[in-house]
Amino acid sequence: MVLLNCDPDDMEGTLGLIEELTTNAREMQQQVLKEILTTNLKTEYLNGFLGEFDDAGGKWRDHVVAFKKHVPIVEYDQVSPYIERLANGDRSTIISSQPITELLTSSGTSGGQPKMMPSTADELDRKTFMYNVLVAVMNKYVKGLDEGKGMYLLFIKPEISTPSGLMARPVLTSYYKSKNFRNRKSNKYNACTSPDEAILCLDSKQSMYCQLLCGLIQRDQVLRAGAVFASAFLRAIKFLEDNWSELCLNVRTGELSDWITDQSCRESVRKILNGPNSRLADAISSECSKGWEGIVRRLWPRTKYVDVIVTGSMAQYIPTLKFYTGGLPLLSTMYASSECYFGINLTPLSAPEDVCYTLLPNMAYFEFLPVDMTHHHGEEDDKDSNQSCNGYGGGVIQKPVELVDVEIGGYYELIVTTFTGLYRYRVGDILLVTGFHNSAPQFRFIHRRNVVLSIDTEKTNEDDLLHAVTQAKILILEPLGIRLTDYTSFADSSSIPGHYVLFFELDAVDTNAKVMEQCCEVVEAELDAVYRRCRNRDKSIGALEIRVVEKGSFDVLMDFCVSNGSSVNQYKTPRYIKSEEVVCVLEEKVVGRFFSNNVPNWEQQPRNMHPT
Known part of the structure; x- marks a missing residue:
């Protein structure tokens, strides 16, 4: 073997x-x-x-x-x-x-x-083998990792039972619920600030709160921080930004907030809280009150690096990560x-x-x-x-x-x-x-x-995007006599969480806000189950936005692309944009911005994934 x-x-x-x-x-x-x-x-x-x-x-x-x-x-x-x-x-x-x-x-x-x-x-053994190999590689380059803990923010996703009785679940959920993961504590390099009970909590908000609280309580022991994806780590920092006062109160009083109702979480976090600590609460409050640039380095001063995937679509988050981490090394360790x-x-x-x-x-x-x-x-x-x-x-x-x-x-x-x-x-x-x-x-x-848009773990391809936009045309715009002249899209990671942006050029003179908001909602409802789960349950993607541009904007876009090397004869409107310069070309033509007001049902089935 x-x-x-x-x-x-x-x-x-x-x-x-x-x-x-x-x-x-x-x-x-x-x-x-x-x-x-x-x-x-x-x-x-x-x-x-x-x-x-x-x-x-x-x-x-x-x-x-x-x-x-x-x-x-x-x-x-x-x-x-x-x-x-x-x-x-x-x-x-x-x-x-x-x-x-x-x-x-x-x-x-x-x-x-x-x-x-x-x-x-035995596939779990292969995963464990990979993690064990990584320990040796990291110890080669970073000394003293056995002298503290890792603040890794890890989460499980929903799972379903198939008619056969086999569970269907994301790969990391499978690993975190396995005995291989539970037995990792036998290795001194795998010490983690988050108790397993918080990682395995199905309520993502309670899980996030408890893991951050445990990380703050043990701030002096943290040598490395991270999450699987850059998007998840930034979401945690934004959560900290919104909830640091309450977290400090928990540290100061030694009591966990009443809204943490998961009993396993409560019991595990209480053990780590171990009574009131006003000195630690003051230190955390002082750092959070100073602003958020370099907050990771300031709150966890012994941190040697941040371990997150920043390759592929996650590369869009590198500038924001550098802002929050204060220039700590960003490590992508596994493929x-x-x-x-x-x-x-x-x-x-x-x-x-x-x-x-x-x-x-x-x-x-x-x-x-x-x-x-x-x-x-x-x-x-x-x-x-x-x-x-x-x-x-x-x-x-x-x-x-x-x-x-x-x-x-x-x-x-x-x-x-x-x-x-x-x-x-x-x-x-x-x-x-x-x-x-x-x-x-x-x-x-x-x-x-074939993937054109990605903010978190979802991967939207061009056909799925076309289908969703087509449904908005058929169900909302065409009954009102409004024609969608052209469209394109990009993933906006400048906010936390990031969100999809669609540029629409319409033949209508006036744009009705309610109509465009309905278009946003239809597009979201027709995107795939992973996108809808990220929007609904995980809150890792923000509301979809449609930016309406003035007539002739896509002609200006074509002129720009041709001037930068595209063939006039072969030019086709890009359905997704990765160039900031191209985004700026259309941004100058925006006449209206509209967002989805409702969160899509992540368990529903799209109407028809293959439009005619």
Whole structure:
């Protein structure tokens, strides 16, 4: 079985293991694929492609050749029927010879709902292995982490029981509720200010309050702070900004606020409160009263770094993070998804713009589709001819290469074959090869394929956005005789929480506020379940905004894009904007700003995810 054991307290031994894995990356990848194939050849999915080769009794190398020749590269829609059978109670070996123990919901969407990824019992061991490896890497670069605690603000998300009885839940919720997470306390480097009871509280407001309170009480012990995503950490700082007076009162009196009704939270926090502390309350109040620039460094003065993901869509939060953290190093340590955990940052103190990840070759079998980021299709099907405005270009060349065969400077889309039943699955992440650590390549995360808007964990693609805008046109604007001339969008991260902004150009002379607010509400109601959950339950996304621009504004936008390199013949309005200059062009034309007044129901089904 592929090696998963390492002792996080043995830094030298674990660092040696990393060297062994990355030096022998090709051999390890072959071993991983051999184990996956020999274990799962009899599954319905693989047998459908490789049955005749298995019957012939060929060697496993023959199976590898057949695997690459006959097993297709797939996306979620092609494997979802198999996963839905699992969710509906089919207990046969559909995709895995090992029992599927849960389904992990991704932040990507399929038909408006989160995708579900299969998982097995030993997958938790792979996740734990990755976390243990990270301990050794961090201790190499940052000394003394065993002399204090981490203030990590961690939260669980809603989960559902499928007809089969399998739980469907986000990957981090799965890990936080596992025995692997509970047993982490046996390692001295994993000491955390937040009690498990607060992390596992389903009420996100109570969870946030209790975790911040515990972090403030133990402020002198905090050596590192963080959350999984930059957006979540900033949301916590904004929560602190709104509630610091009440938090100080709790510290001063030694009593927890009455509105904290979760009994597990109350009991665990009371133990940490341990009576009144007016001196600490005065110190916290003094720092909060001075303003919010550098508040993290001032409230937790021993903090060495902030551990949050700031790559991909989270990069938009870097300036705000620097403001609140007072220039503390921002570390992105791990690259993972619902499909599996991929790799780690072997140089964690690198600047956010230089973050790259080394994929550990024992975690899954990796392949890569080369992506030509400068390629342009013909005018009929060119979706990327406006790249100077939206920042995206590139078609995919369908010739996959193995992990160790990628080339420095090349762009690739990640494909994984996992131990849990995904075979040649397109993850959708576009990566840039920046170098090698031994024989293992290092990648910079560029962006998600087809994702146009993201504020938190949601990922809205262009088709979903088009559908939502189309519904607003059909249901609100067209019955009133109002025509939507053109539109575009961007993710506004200047506020906390961030929110979606749509620029609408209408043919109406006067804009009715109520009508536009209804448009905002329809668009939100038609976006996917993850977006609606973030808006409704998690409060991690603010109200959607429509900014109406004056007539002719999109002609001005086209002139700007053409002057910056877009082809006149191939120009198409960018449906999403990543350039601040382009936002400014339209901002100068805004004649009205309107927000959604109602929070969408996150459990409802969108009307129709495929508009005609």
